[in-house]
Amino acid sequence: MVTGTGLLAAGLNLAPTPPPRPGSTAAPDRSVSPGTALSRSVPVRVEIPAISVRAEVVPVAADADGRLEVPPLDRPTVAGWYRPGASPGEAGNAVIVGHVDSLRGPAVFFNLGRLRAGDTIRVTRSDGEVVTFAVDGVGSYPKDRFPTDRVYGGGAAARLRLITCGGRFDLRQGDYLDNIVVFASRVR
Amino acid sequence: MKAQAVLGSAAVGVGFGTLLLPAVALADTTVSPATTPVGGTVVLTATTCNPKDGDVIFHVTGPNRDQNVRSTTAAAGGGLSAELFTAGFTLGTYTVAATCGNGSSAGSAQFTVTPIGGAPAGGGGSSAGGTTAAVAFTAGGALLGAGATGLVVLLRRRRHAGAVA
Incomplete structure (x- = not known):
């Protein structure tokens, strides 16, 4: 009974650290010269010094319901590259997704909401190129109003989008209600 | 020219x-x-x-x-x-x-x-009210219930034993 009472108390007041929220709404993408786009190459690692992220990247696509796939929850330190889209450094928007947390606690993109304009993101590709991006802005969006066009749309410039969960965790749905999206443009 | x-x-x-x-x-x-x-x-x-x-x-x-x-x-x-x-x-x-x-x-x-909509990129383990909390709450409730049932049975047996003696 003592254990039960303890667990009840824990259930009511467990893990008091929700994921950080972005400071302001996402700024529009910076106007950048398209420069010389790289050819296609699979990304293998993402590094974000400002929030101490160094993570392996694996390819993902979509699940049977057409929703963006994410790496399995039992590998919370791994990020997923959206394979049907551009690769980092190619013309267009490359998309990398990572969990905000797992059942055990914070995961690879837990601190994504802390990023600010100008922060650096480096992506290493399988061809050995390291592509550097600068953050243009960070936004929080309800999942039913996800900015599909800004995330997956593209142009001549090489851009990067990082996605994770945010906002309130809905117990009934077993999912967070929002997505945090980082918008970044290639600088090197 | x-x-x-x-x-x-x-x-x-x-x-x-x-x-x-x-x-x-x-x-x-x-x-x-x-x-x-x-x-x-x-x-x-x-x-x-x-x-x-x-x-x-x-x-x-x-x-x-x-x-x-x-x-x-x-x-x-x-x-x-x-x-x-x-x-x-x-x-x-x-x-x-x-x-x-x-x-x-x-x-x-x-x-x-x-893809459709956003990404399901979280398990809730870091969030107040998240999955882990729910699991702990449910387990705690179940244990508490089992403990209470055991206590009731124990008290009944003791009363019954007292009545026989």
């Missing part, structure tokens, strides 16, 4: 025009919206095709498509349009090349089929 200058200008003009031509041709075909979640509908329009010449054929190619779509309606801004339903499309970027009823090319455009 003057003739040479005119010829030179004409050559530059033709060259410049040739350079610009592909860009102009690209704008003759549009896809709206340019990105759609899989299962959405996009409208293909060949803006410069004359409806009197007959239907436009839109040739759609991409990750898992190589199909022709025939125009069905006159576009409000001119030209001809067709709707394309993207259910069953593989995610990725598709190219639409249009051919007018008279056989002339109306250029091409691209659209992107994307």
Whole structure:
């Protein structure tokens, strides 16, 4: 009974650290010269010094319901590259997704909401190129109003989008209600 | 000398025009919206095709498509349009090349089929009220219930034993 009472108390007041929220709404993408786009190459690692992220990247696509796939929850330190889209450094928007947390606690993109304009993101590709991006802005969006066009749309410039969960965790749905999206443009 | 200058200008003009031509041709075909979640509908329009010449054929190619779509309606801004339903499309970027009823090319455009909605990228383990909390709460409730039942049974037995003695 003592254990039960303890667990009840824990259930009511467990893990008091929700994921950080972005400071302001996402700024529009910076106007950048398209420069010389790289050819296609699979990304293998993402590094974000400002929030101490160094993570392996694996390819993902979509699940049977057409929703963006994410790496399995039992590998919370791994990020997923959206394979049907551009690769980092190619013309267009490359998309990398990572969990905000797992059942055990914070995961690879837990601190994504802390990023600010100008922060650096480096992506290493399988061809050995390291592509550097600068953050243009960070936004929080309800999942039913996800900015599909800004995330997956593209142009001549090489851009990067990082996605994770945010906002309130809905117990009934077993999912967070929002997505945090980082918008970044290639600088090197 | 003057003739040479005119010829030179004409050559530059033709060259410049040739350079610009592909860009102009690209704008003759549009896809709206340019990105759609899989299962959405996009409208293909060949803006410069004359409806009197007959239907436009839109040739759609991409990750898992190589199909022709025939125009069905006159576009409000001119030209001809067709709707394309993207259910069953593989995610990725598709190219639409249009051919007018008279056989002339109306250029091409691209659209992107994307995942639906946002990403389910969290387990709730770091959030107050998250899954771990729910599991602990439920387990705690169950244990508490079992403990209470055990206590009731124990008290009943003790009372029963007391009554017999």
